Amino acid sequence: DTAVSQTPKYLVTQMGNDKSIKCEQNLGHDTMYWYKQDSKKFLKIMFSYNNKELIINETVPNRFSPKSPDKAHLNLHINSLELGDSAVYFCASSQDGQGPLANYGYTFGSGTRLTVV
Amino acid sequence: GESVGLHLPTLSVQEGDNSIINCAYSNSASDYFIWYKQESGKGPQFIIDIRSNMDKRQGQRVTVLLNKTVKHLSLQIAATQPGDSAVYFCAESGNFNKFYFGSGTKLNVKP
Numbered sequence: 001d002t003a004v005s006q007t008p009k010y011l012v013t014q015m016g017n018d019k020s021i022k023c024e025q026n027l028g029h030d031t032m033y034w035y036k037q038d039s040k041k042f043l044k045i046m047f048s049y050n051n052k053e054l055i056i057n058e059t060v061p062n063r064f065s066p067k068s069p070d071k072a073h074l075n076l077h078i079n080s081l082e083l084g085d086s087a088v089y090f091c092a093s094s095q096d097g098q099g100p101l102a103n104y105g106y107t108f109g110s111g112t113r114l115t116v117v
Numbered sequence: 118g119e120s121v122g123l124h125l126p127t128l129s130v131q132e133g134d135n136s137i138i139n140c141a142y143s144n145s146a147s148d149y150f151i152w153y154k155q156e157s158g159k160g161p162q163f164i165i166d167i168r169s170n171m172d173k174r175q176g177q178r179v180t181v182l183l184n185k186t187v188k189h190l191s192l193q194i195a196a197t198q199p200g201d202s203a204v205y206f207c208a209e210s211g212n213f214n215k216f217y218f219g220s221g222t223k224l225n226v227k228p
Contacts, residue, residue: 004160035218040220041155041204041220041221042218042220043161043206043218045215045216045217048215056215090160090161092160104149104151104210105151105153105163105166106161106216107163108160108161108162109160110158110159110160111158111159111160
């Protein structure tokens, strides 16, 4: 059973199209994230949801809209795709920690490689 | 915003040698750090974490060292194996919900 699963794994689309990426976690984690990884492997946070509430919204074009129907799902919808949106998008989840030894590490999905042509 | 950087973008080591991957961070308020390993075609995978009240933490074949004075973090891998070949990221946080990742170091293990 995959802990954090994203679909699709690959997405090739034309400029101007609208597309969605789906993410689901079966870990019972409270917080989910979207990260963007560029061609130089740099990982940048985009959004974070805690129990369906948006808690982090970095400087991301409003063409990107996350949606969390429940705490196990966080989808990413992108309108009017641009060439610069080409990247690998990672979903991740983490558990709210308790105590000084809590592990706040993320569990990442395997990524969605988006190519805009 | 905060920045996290790595000194060496690529590190090549011989199988069986020890590897040291370094990371510098600029936010002195960061109090929690994680090392991740990313293999080709996969998402980053948690390796080890350390809090700012510690200067060393050991796992299986890995050790993380934290020097808060100079804002430096390192990951030591003992007896490096071909399966250790990957890109390694350090990530730092001041509030546990938001991590800033470094640009990554690629580790090549030569047989």
